[in-house]
């Protein structure tokens with residue numbers, strides 16, 4: 001059983017978990033009722049903060065009204081108790097309601113066109129509506145007076161045991177989730193949303209799932225907190241508690257399990273022990289502590305402890321999660337219309353505000369063909385690549401990939417057709433190690449990887465994060481990730497930018513080799529004519545948002561305007 005646990009959650013986590021279980025099991029025997037009640041409160045608040053961390057720390061979704069979820073759980077238990085219904089039923093209903101609210105908020109606030117401020121406004125509205133609803137619906141909630149949850153004598157131990165068991169179960173399940181596909185996707189989205197999208201991960205879905213899990217965990221905390229608090233009033237769902245939990249988490253440290261409990265525990269126990277002595281000065285002390293931590297230890301107390309203990313980057317980079325090995329293709333590629341071109345753009349136009357940038361491009365790229373887009377700066381090459389990849393939606397015209405009309409599709413939907421993307425500035429998960437970068441790409445693979453021994457060195461590279469690699473190595477890692485993901489079509493924006501001449505030529509040969517071995521279609525924006533000569537079956541010259549001429553290198557080189565403007569020939 002112990003070895004199965006080590007396998008599922010990792011050796012480090014299993015040891016920490018075992019120590020925590022022992023400490024929690026010993027507490028009722030060594031603590032008097034009052035400190036035990038305080039510890040229970042600290043644990044449920046810790047669970048509440050841990051719930052927020054699932055959204056904020058793991059998936060980058062900041063909820064500034066998270067007490068709404070806590071309140072739903074707390075009122076679920078309290079209303080059930082007031083009607084002589086088992087509290088577990090009321091609490092479960094509160095958790096279900098929290099999941100529904102989280103999914104609705106996520107769908108509305110995390111859409112492709114939603115602004116970053118939308119989530120802030122929605123989650124703020126959530127807590128205001130919840131607390132006002134609790135104030136106004138007096139027949140159910142007893143208004144501002146709140147609902148007293150009767151706690152009989154000698155039940156402290158019972159509530160403590162319930163809190164400890166629920167908390168242990170939630171943490172254990174979370175550790176298993178972290179090492180699975182969902183955990184990897186949380187990590188990818190938080191590390192670099194753009195790269196994650198181009199590996200086929202749907203950010204809206206992952207973030208909404210994170211918010212739903214987060215809301216559920218916080219509501220569970222509320223449900224078990226109700227009898228511990230003894231009174232559930234509108235403040236249990238209000239803006240003050242919502243703000244406090246943000247502070248607990250920021251102080252404890254985002255993206256770690258210990259951070260949430262550390263932050264909530266410190267502040268709760270401090271409030272109970274120092275609050276009476278210091279009165280309102282205690283709040284000032286908390287404010288100062290918050291500023292000091294944010295200024296000098298932005299990763300919170302848990303991050304500070306990790307730095308002092310000099311924990312290896314592998315765990316730090318993964319936010320505590322050690323990634324499981326390659327999982328094989330995540331999803332099968334949809335069928336292809338064999339007769340259709342791999343890439344087809346029909347009369348595509350793209351404006352930025354009032355400025356037309358792409359002014360009507362028609363282009364067909366056959367399956368397995370390698371084309372290079374060349375042209376002067378500002379011709380619209382990168383923008384056109386962005387239109388093909390789904391980063392820009394065209395004003396007019398249609399885009400087809402592998403026979404599918406993808407004109408309005410998001411980047412992750414196009415990626416699921418096998419569209420791989422390499423950027424002018426290499427896009428890799430900078431805070432993760434190269435091995436973790438590859439593990440994520442392989443886990444999301446759409447086809448078996450392209451075998452390239454050249455990149456095997458990254459498979460074991462987990463001593464330092466990718467941000468410490470040289471530019472050439474980052475580029476190599478980006479290519480290794482995308483090729484191990486198994487693309488059917490590859491869009492590359494100046495893949496050789498910043499590389500030495502030798503590295504550029506080697507890269508061009510590698511790409512050529514990949515195209516010939518796998519039948520992958522390549523569309524590359526490139527300025528270096530030597531690379532274009534090495535790589536391209538066909539060259540397309542763009543100028544002022546239109547195709548000026550296309551053909552073999554010899555054909556376009558012979559074109560007068562191309563010779564004059566782009567090849568420097570008089």
Ligand SMILES: Nc1ncnc2c1ncn2[C@@H]1O[C@H](COP(=O)(O)OP(=O)(O)OP(=O)(O)O)[C@@H](O)[C@H]1O
Pocket residue numbers: 352357375376377378379380381382383384
């Ligand atoms: N997001 C944007 N918002 C507004 N204008 C943009 C945006 N992206 C590009 N442009 C403008 O569109 C025009 C075409 O830019 P684009 O990067 O596509 O050209 P390019 O041919 O790739 O040039 P280069 O070779 O220098 O990369 C430029 O005038 C650029 O300033």
